[in-house]
Amino acid sequence: MKTIAVALLLSAPLLGGDESGAPPASRPAKVLAVSLKEAVSLSLNHNLDVEVARYQPWIEDQNVLAALGTWDHVLYAQASGSETTSVGFSSLSGATRLENDFASTTLGLRKVLPFGASYDLSYSFDRSLSNNSFLLINPRWTQSAGLSLAFPILRGGSTAANTATLVVARIGRDVSVDQFEKSLTDSVFAVIAAYADLSFAIEDKRVKEQSLEVARRLLDDNRRKFDRGVVARIDVTQADAGVAVREEEIITAEAAIQNAADRLKRLMDPSMLREEVSLVPVDRPKALETAIDERGAVEKGMEEALARRPEIAQIRRQLLSQDAVIARAENDLLPRLDLTGRASVNGTDDDYAGSAHDASRGDNRELAAGLFFEIPLERSSARGSLTRAELEKRRLLLQERNLQNQVLVEVREAVRAIKTNEQRIEAGRRSRLLAQEQLDGELTRREQGLSTTFRVLDVQEDLILAQTNELKAKLDYHLALHRLRQVTGVLLEDFGVLLKDNLQPRVSLR
DSSP: OOSHHHHHHHHHHHHTTOOSOOOSSOOOSEEEEEOHHHHHHHHHHHOHHHHHHHHHHHHHHHHHHHHHGGGOOEEEEEEEEEEEEEEOOSGGGSSSEEEEEEEEEEEEEEEEOTTSOEEEEEEEEEEEEEOOTTOSSSSEEEEEEEEEEEEESSTTOOHHHHTHHHHHHHHHHHHHHHHHHHHHHHHHHHHHHHHHHHHHHHHHHHHHHHHHHHHHHHHHHHHHHHHTTSSOHHHHHHHHHHHHHHHHHHHHHHHHHHHHHHHHHHHHOGGGGGSOEEEEEOOOOOOOOSOOOHHHHHHHHHHHHHHHOHHHHHHHHHHHHHHHHHHHHHHHTSOEEEEEEEEEEEEEESSHHHHHHHHHHTOEEEEEEEEEEEOOSSOHHHHHHHHHHHHHHHHHHHHHHHHHHHHHHHHHHHHHHHHHHHHHHHHHHHHHHHHHHHHHHHHHHHHTTSSOHHHHHHHHHHHHHHHHHHHHHHHHHHHHHHHHHHHTTOHHHHTTOOGGGGOSOOSOOO
């Protein structure tokens, strides 16, 4: 055997005479049996990787709210006052020393509309007091109420251009949900893989424990035969070395169990890492299903992936977002031509009530209209923005094509893994049966004096390897089935995970 020589040298100091095979670490006080669905459910509520991903849609919601602020109503008010004193320079000045007292107040409401127009509804009143003897109304109260309108005809006159920021923000929020769905899918698959690793580690240790029992029986038998003078001392030594090797393998297997359990605990609920909890997976690997039709499975899987994969949905949303950016950039290339208008009524009297009554009659009014035209001659900024947006869209189209090719590869690999593991399971089963038969034969031959302890232990190692390979093939087959569901975008559905129910944060920051 390949490791017996090393074991003969190291077994005594390493094992310290303990033949129980129990690792030095203390056993956990609590055993928790957990199914795969329970592990997934716990991870959705306690996994910090998932919790971190949950916050991005919330953050993007605030970007949408910020974009809506463009069309908020704005209420404004302004008040001012002044006092002036000046020297009268002529007999027409009204006083040798002019004193004027002026106060003004304005209230208004303005808003920009999604199609580009804006309005400003305002009300103002002024009070003017002077010692000028020529003034007919003193003090003078003036009130005015009016509506100002502005209509962009070219640049800024497109709903698509004016709402581009909001469209981009809303799509950005949808993209963040797609990204969260991918994070959630990857997290669920990580739990499945960690669960499978722990199952394998536990079963692998069980195989090695069974092998240890065989090695111990062989050692006991050799000792009895040595005492009777039937076998040589070397047979006892070889059998003892075989026990030492298998005890070492069990120690390593126990460490593998603890490592796999820690990885699963971190994904399920990190608080378990601080408790003495031993996880016991209760789900067994799935039985071999009907042999998969590789070509049909790839075609069906690709169809599902293009319809369900969040990465595909994400890049398609980004293309829609880029269309909105292009629409805004194209509108920015246009000259500016705005139509403006204002209508107001005014009133003047020597007191506030009188000026209000005068304004209400509508005798003093103002109607105004105008056009404003502006065009940048080079339009470098607008042309650069449009070209950049168009190039970004072309890049996204290439990314979409590249992503589809990547998805096809992933689907093919997943289907191929299922097919490969189908064959591995059958090959592993045959290998295990043949190895068991060979071990039984060697044990019989040894009883008849036709085989050696060395040969029996060597064949037993082959059986251990065959058992381990068969177990690994079964778990890999089980994992490959879930991997196919992951790459086709239906893994969450398989576990009954609804995306809308998982967007709310679960873990307290305290």
